[in-house]
Amino acid sequence: DDLTFCYLEDDGIVCGGSETLRLTRINGHEVGAERVVDPDGKRLTMKTLSLNPLILEIPNFLSSEECDHFISVAKKQGLVNSSTGVNGAQQQMRLLDTDGDGVLTIHEMRLTIENGFDVYPDDDDILQMYIDTDLDTNRDGNITKDEMKNLSPRDMKRYIKKFIEVNPEKHSRYSQQVWMYPDQSTDKTFIDIQNRVSEVVNLPLDVIRLSNFQVVRYGPHGHYNAHFDSARLSTEVPCCRRFDSRPCRVCRYMTILFYLNDVTEGGETAFVLAGNDSLTAEEAKLSPKINLYRNCSESALHIKPERGKVIVWYNHYIDQQTGWMGEMDDRTLHGGCPVVTGEKWIGNFWVRVLDTKEEDLERIREINKKLNKIKTEL
Numbered sequence: 001d002d003l004t005f006c007y008l009e010d011d012g013i014v015c016g017g018s019e020t021l022r023l024t025r026i027n028g029h030e031v032g033a034e035r036v037v038d039p040d041g042k043r044l045t046m047k048t049l050s051l052n053p054l055i056l057e058i059p060n061f062l063s064s065e066e067c068d069h070f071i072s073v074a075k076k077q078g079l080v081n082s083s084t085g086v087n088g089a090q091q092q093m094r095l096l097d098t099d100g101d102g103v104l105t106i107h108e109m110r111l112t113i114e115n116g117f118d119v120y121p122d123d124d125d126i127l128q129m130y131i132d133t134d135l136d137t138n139r140d141g142n143i144t145k146d147e148m149k150n151l152s153p154r155d156m157k158r159y160i161k162k163f164i165e166v167n168p169e170k171h172s173r174y175s176q177q178v179w180m181y182p183d184q185s186t187d188k189t190f191i192d193i194q195n196r197v198s199e200v201v202n203l204p205l206d207v208i209r210l211s212n213f214q215v216v217r218y219g220p221h222g223h224y225n226a227h228f229d230s231a232r233l234s235t236e237v238p239c240c241r242r243f244d245s246r247p248c249r250v251c252r253y254m255t256i257l258f259y260l261n262d263v264t265e266g267g268e269t270a271f272v273l274a275g276n277d278s279l280t281a282e283e284a285k286l287s288p289k290i291n292l293y294r295n296c297s298e299s300a301l302h303i304k305p306e307r308g309k310v311i312v313w314y315n316h317y318i319d320q321q322t323g324w325m326g327e328m329d330d331r332t333l334h335g336g337c338p339v340v341t342g343e344k345w346i347g348n349f350w351v352r353v354l355d356t357k358e359e360d361l362e363r364i365r366e367i368n369k370k371l372n373k374i375k376t377e378l
Ligand SMILES: O=C(O)CCC(=O)C(=O)O
Pocket: 216, 224, 229, 267, 268, 269, 270, 334, 335, 336, 337, 346, 348
């Protein structure tokens, strides 16, 4: 076998060929549990913040210089507006007449717009839309099926698109970003960090290199409403490869989130359902809790951004049979609360995998070849 994978086990480091490759999961023990981790001689403390979902934090994982480095790389590369996968222009609008009385109240219209367009208007914005578009002919604040015909789905889309241009903070995600890829970058700091991550999460560097990295900036009002970083398992839709143009789903085994600065006020990462089993993810997605821009304080767990801190969580369990990605953990529903004062910089390091370990072994071989070629050219 041409590949070797090593893991830290109870009795020391154990290595083997490609049959050894598997995903790992840190044992969180209990909330508040702390242990010392020692990547490249840096004594750091890893603490368990939550068990359901499993979330761990390591303060000072990055030095201030490393944080500044990523911020300046991002600025140099040029940040672009973030967008979520849900693009209003492609979505079929589903009228959410939740009580089934054939009439949309303002509340139901809000749900309809939130779901269909990934846009979060206030009640006043909806009333303004009725005025601007003449949708509510009899001006009673309710939209009947007949009144709905006053505005075609296409015109509605056009109206919402303009609304978002004027009120960007009402989109589900309001931030700017750049991407970095481990198999394309020779940035020394980036390579150091990949090694450090590999050590503390006990995953081979080869698996860490399957990841991608996104540096994100939020300004005042910047936020990201609650979402999943990954998607549920599916036998019909394959895991996305980079720049995939087929219908595909994002498969991110785990999220490693770096805080690159201290935020003056706001900007916590919120886990809506941490330790809360009384609400299903589907119920949560239709509840006001998901709108972190408005209802951040209703989440179960808040993590304060602190320069250099990293938090780690697992979007999926491990499939014990294959050792590869298993069911999604729907307690991971999370997002970024609005920045009140100052700005917020983070790095998202997403450990991405494909549907099978064999496909990822193939990718690992390709990446190694590519990196060897870059090395010999240097
Ligand atoms: O900004 C945050 O704290 C969370 C960001 C996030 O969830 C994401 O970018 O996927």
